[in-house]
Amino acid sequence: xxxxxxxxxxxxxxxxxxxxxxxxxxxxxxxxHLIDLARQFDQTPVVIVFEETPKNFFLxxxxxxxxTVSEREKLLNSLGIENIISLRFxxxxxxxxxxEFISELVEKIGIKTFVLGSDSKIGYDQSGYEELKxxxxxxxxxxxxxxxxxxxxxxSTLVKEAIEKGNCEETKKLLGxxxxxxxxxxxxxxxxxxxxxxxANLIPSSKLVIPKDGIxxxxxxxxxxxxxxxxxxxxxxxxxxxxxxxxxxxxLEFNKNIYHKKINVHLVSKIRxxxxxxxxxxxxxxxxxxxxxxxxxxxKKNLL
Numbered sequence: 001x002x003x004x005x006x007x008x009x010x011x012x013x014x015x016x017x018x019x020x021x022x023x024x025x026x027x028x029x030x031x032x033h034l035i036d037l038a039r040q041f042d043q044t045p046v047v048i049v050f051e052e053t054p055k056n057f058f059l060x061x062x063x064x065x066x067x068t069v070s071e072r073e074k075l076l077n078s079l080g081i082e083n084i085i086s087l088r089f090x091x092x093x094x095x096x097x098x099x100e101f102i103s104e105l106v107e108k109i110g111i112k113t114f115v116l117g118s119d120s121k122i123g124y125d126q127s128g129y130e131e132l133k134x135x136x137x138x139x140x141x142x143x144x145x146x147x148x149x150x151x152x153x154x155x156s157t158l159v160k161e162a163i164e165k166g167n168c169e170e171t172k173k174l175l176g177x178x179x180x181x182x183x184x185x186x187x188x189x190x191x192x193x194x195x196x197x198x199x200a201n202l203i204p205s206s207k208l209v210i211p212k213d214g215i216x217x218x219x220x221x222x223x224x225x226x227x228x229x230x231x232x233x234x235x236x237x238x239x240x241x242x243x244x245x246x247x248x249x250x251x252l253e254f255n256k257n258i259y260h261k262k263i264n265v266h267l268v269s270k271i272r273x274x275x276x277x278x279x280x281x282x283x284x285x286x287x288x289x290x291x292x293x294x295x296x297x298x299x300k301k302n303l304l
């Protein structure tokens with residue numbers, strides 16, 4: 001097992017482990033608890049992160065993520081975590097017993113306290129809180145009870161369900177922020193420009209969760225500035241029968257050339273499903289109506 005991203009680590013340590021996909025409110029509560037305990041015990045907080053869910057090791061159809069590895073590390077950094085160990089779940093880790101895994105943590109990072117989620121299991125023998133507590137008297141194991149929203153445990157799966165339904169408001173409640181899609185603007189067929197709505201086109205990553213097809217009120221970040229935007233996710237059924245799924249963003253009151261530049265699209269509210277129109281005129285009329293609605297929605301939220 002290779003423990004990466006370790007520099008000048010001060011021992012002893014208090015650690016937790018997980019995928020932390022999306023770093024949602026449940027994760028934030030766990031991280032805050034870890035930091036509080038670190039101060040209380042005078043130990044260095046460490047977060048051990050699987051680069052992707054270990055389930056993907058066993059699946060042919062991979063589970064999509066809520067964010068990239070680098071985005072996740074930045075989110076953890078923003079919560080006060082400096083020491084992050086990135087692990088790629090592979091055959092070597094799969095073969096480790098809980099005893100071998102814990103022994104590695106003792107040797108490599110001097111772990112003294114291990115904060116576990118209520119359903120955390122370690123090693124191929126799937127040792128949980130009770131077994132670990134009994135087997136390693138020199139390490140303090142602490143069980144963290146999960147945070148709930150409307151009686152449901154906040155999980156990455158719950159967040160993904162909200163995103164895939166296009167429920168931006170519920171997503172924000174679970175994540176603590178709007179779901180965002182980052183990417184480099186690609187050259188399209190200039191269809192939007194011909195209609196009077198030049199768009200910044202993003203090709204969605206096959207590894208990341210993409211919201212339900214439709215039109216979204218959104219905020220675009222570019223060069224540290226924020227702009228109102230109308231974002232379309234879908235296959236453009238008015239013009240193509242079997243089109244590629246694409247994300248198109250019309251940035252309001254914006255006329256810069258941003259081809260091959262990186263933008264960050266924050267999805268604020270889904271205003272309607274994707275539709276097939278009978279004519280370009282009908283589509284343009286609907287787009288003008290969409291933009292009026294989007295301005296009203298974003299003005300009320302005062303996001304700029």
